[in-house]
Amino acid sequence: MSSSQRKYASMRSIGAYVPPRILSNADLEKMVDTSDEWILKRTGISERHIADDDVATSDLAVEAARDAIARAELETGDIDLVLCATVTPDYFNMPATACIISDKLGIRNVQAFDISAACSGFVYGLSIAKAFIESGMKRNVLLIGAEKFSSIVDYTDRSTCILFGDGAGAAVIAATEDSGERIIDIHASADGSYADFLMTPAPGSVNPCSQKVLEEGLQYVKMKGNETFKLAVKTLTKDVREILEHNGIQAEEIDHFIPHQANYRIIKAVGDALKMREDQIVLTVQKYGNTSAASIPMAINDIYEEGRLRYGDLMLLDTFGGGLTWASALLPFAGK
Numbered sequence: 554m555s556s557s558q559r560k561y562a563s564m565r566s567i568g569a570y571v572p573p574r575i576l577s578n579a580d581l582e583k584m585v586d587t588s589d590e591w592i593l594k595r596t597g598i599s600e601r602h603i604a605d606d607d608v609a610t611s612d613l614a615v616e617a618a619r620d621a622i623a624r625a626e627l628e629t630g631d632i633d634l635v636l637c638a639t640v641t642p643d644y645f646n647m648p649a650t651a652c653i654i655s656d657k658l659g660i661r662n663v664q665a666f667d668i669s670a671a672c673s674g675f676v677y678g679l680s681i682a683k684a685f686i687e688s689g690m691k692r693n694v695l696l697i698g699a700e701k702f703s704s705i706v707d708y709t710d711r712s713t714c715i716l717f718g719d720g721a722g723a724a725v726i727a728a729t730e731d732s733g734e735r736i737i738d739i740h741a742s743a744d745g746s747y748a749d750f751l752m753t754p755a756p757g758s759v760n761p762c763s764q765k766v767l768e769e770g771l772q773y774v775k776m777k778g779n780e781t782f783k784l785a786v787k788t789l790t791k792d793v794r795e796i797l798e799h800n801g802i803q804a805e806e807i808d809h810f811i812p813h814q815a816n817y818r819i820i821k822a823v824g825d826a827l828k829m830r831e832d833q834i835v836l837t838v839q840k841y842g843n844t845s846a847a848s849i850p851m852a853i854n855d856i857y858e859e860g861r862l863r864y865g866d867l868m869l870l871d872t873f874g875g876g877l878t879w880a881s882a883l884l885p886f887a888g889k
């Protein structure tokens with residue numbers, strides 16, 4: 554393959570959707586023994602959006618995907634791979650939510666599958682999209698991170714119910730011959746020995762759906778919050794240092810540092826360790842809470858819609874989540 558024919562993967566567009574209903578800290582004060590002051594101080598979160606009972610993860614995803622496809626100036630027929638990163642799929646076993654999204658969008662006869670990497674799912678998906686495009690197998694990948702996280706939250710457990718929200722983000726990852734537009738690098742990793750730090754014990758082959766599962770509330774997310782917090786700060790900082798060093802890029806050259814939005818204190822600690830300026834760090838956790846796989850594309854969309862994200866801006870993505878999984882990516886925005 555000559556260099557003039559070489560195909561790179563680029564982020565051509567971004568879109569996002571949040572359901573309209575807001576669950577504020579004041580609302581949570583009426584549900585569990587907590588306070589607006591505690592939540593703000595420990596997490597930085599003021600409110601999160603929650604989808605109605607009759608809205609599925611795929612419904613959130615479709616709204617985000619429509620924007621991403623239109624902004625890439627493509628038709629649904631141009632999409633040749635649909636990837637959905639989620640841990641709150643429409644159905645836990647089958648079919649994949651990506652298949653349902655494809656159907657709702659009218660995308661027929663293309664490969665579609667889900668990615669299960671919790672909060673790291675979107676960046677994991679980016680690495681899959683990049684590999685498919687650079688191998689020449691696909692040209693226009695619709696990559697979605699979508700969660701109806703409220704469907705696995707126990708709203709009587711104050712240690713988790715204050716943290717999470719619902720939403721979706723989507724991007725078109727497209728082939729380009731312009732090396733200046735290319736996704737520069739992605740590092741993705743996992744360590745299953747920390748599986749019990751963040752998990753939903755059921756349903757699954759270990760705990761199939763049963764009366765016992767419901768009685769013990771095993772279908773809800775469980776988290777070792779404090780241990781996860783410490784590991785998140787350490788891992789995210791190390792991960793960012795490595796990807797910057799590996800590519801000879803200084804922290805001050807980054808236009809937008811877009812970390813996973815789980816907790817303001819984690820973001821602040823990582824930003825401080827890397828000596829990031831405040832204007833480099835993208836923050837949305839205060840209004841959306843932790844939306845897991847949707848958090849990073851929703852944050853990218855926020856700066857896009859505010860007019861702060863321009864063609865060529867250098868983004869650094871950094872994420873951490875259940876698995877445990879973590880990932881970082883360096884890429885310019887290649888959309889208009």
Ligand code: COA
Binds near residue numbers: 588592711778785
């Ligand atoms: N309101 C009031 N008090 C609360 C509370 C709430 N919503 N949740 C917990 N507490 C209490 C605890 O019961 C504990 O009380 P005790 O000291 O009497 O036992 C105290 O606050 C401290 O709890 P702790 O869990 O140590 O707090 P923390 O400072 O670690 O904050 C989290 C809790 C969940 C906000 C924080 O650990 C966190 O954000 N963890 C990581 C989240 C994350 O990144 N997830 C993975 C990536 S997706």
